Amino acid sequence: MEFDGGTKNNMEEEEEEPAVMEEKIYVAVGRETAKNKSNLTWALDNSQGNKICIVLVHRPAQMIPILGTKFDAATVDEELVRAYRAKQKTKTEKILDEYLRFCLQKGFQAEKLCVEMDSIEKGIVQMISEKRVRKFIMGAASDKHYSTKMEDLRSKKAIFVCKHASATCHIRFICKGYLIHTREAKMDEVRALSALLFDFQRLVSSQSSKNSDMHSHNLEEEEEEEEEERTSRTSSSRSAGTLSYFGGSEASSSVSVMEDKSSHSSPPSLPCSGMGLGMISFLINSTKIWKRLAIQNHKQP
Structure with a gap:
């Protein structure tokens, strides 16, 4: 009987233990999968069991090709603009699917997120704010700029995100599969x-x-x-x-x-009299x- 009682108490104590919260890691990628797989691989290897969400900023086309010539979207029929942009958006979704297959090959199940914005860096900053992202990974520069002595961000997009992204987001910047810079979150x-x-x-x-x-x-x-x-x-x-x-x-x-x-x-006193409202x-x-x-x-x- 004492053993049963002890078992019950242990079970209750186990039930009271809070569950470990998993944080989702958002990873920014580009349209060229071959040039982004090294950074994505680093993110997967350092995910520490957290879920991965692959982010690709899709920029709606501003120039619409017609009969071999490109025209400004503002001067083209709306139906043609809508049809061409929908076609480009479908291509973006296929690129994201290719990244998901790459993750599966590595043994990871990931999510995808397509952000539509004219500016890639502004799209990332807005996404971090709206999604309340706490962990984010993106490129520090293109692979051709990598060197063993590289310590600073070279990409204008990376510099913009590092400067303007929410202070509560922990951001790591990668180049050619190596960690270059970390911007710590200011949570405290x-x-x-x-x-x-x-x-x-x-x-x-x-x-x-x-x-x-x-x-x-x-x-x-x-x-x-x-x-x-x-x-x-x-x-x-x-x-x-x-x-x-x-x-x-x-x-x-x-x-x-x-x-x-x-x-x-005497007149009635006010509720906050003497407080200095x-x-x-x-x-x-x-x-x-x-x-x-x-x-x-x-x-x-």
């Missing part, structure tokens, strides 16, 4: 700023709640005072009727004085701006 700083803003807003909310309770308490006290004054005025009216034989003007004067005092009762609003906005500027600064190398 971003989380610290978010926590600071959350704590400040919670403090303000708590203080507002306390002042609201004080306001309710003050209202109750004022209601009690008004009730006492009404009772007092009723008694005074009766006394005035009795004393009218001996000096009605004095009784009336007494009642008038009491009514005058009641009419000058202007200052609180300023501090909240300043904290938000500080957070936004800090994140923007982290985007710079």
Whole structure:
């Protein structure tokens, strides 16, 4: 019986253990598969069990070929432009499928993602932001620029992504199958700023709640005072009727004085009186701006 009980407790403890979260690694590739397989191979070998998503930015054609001559898309019939671009998009999907087959040959199951944008680097930055990508791999330069002494990014696309991509994304730049540069994510700083803003807003909310309770308490006290004054005025009216034989003007004067005092009762206090609402609003906005500027600064190398 003790053994059974011990087994049950162990099972409960095992069930309570949190599951390990897998992070998806996004890998940018180009249209020429032969020139990108070395970088993709590096990504697969260093995936550490994480899922792989292959990203290819598709740029819609701006020049449409007609009878051996290319024309600007803005000057060509919309149906012809749509048909040609659809054909090019199909080719892009086939290129992605070829990358998926390459991954299968290496023993990996990967996903594909086609991003449509006129600019490759801007498409990558936007994708990282929209998908909230935490791990990303892309080329540092074309393979012909590789050397054993290479340490800096050579590709304008890589430099743009390194500078403008979300600060929360960890990016590794590869060339000819070698790691050239790593841009670390700024998660600790971003989380610290978010926590600071959350704590400040919670403090303000708590203080507002306390002042609201004080306001309710003050209202109750004022209601009690008004009730006492009404009772007092009723008694005074009766006394005035009795004393009218001996000096009605004095009784009336007494009642008038009491009514005058009641009419000058203190106005109801505001829920946040004494808090300095202007200052609180300023501090909240300043904290938000500080957070936004800090994140923007982290985007710079």
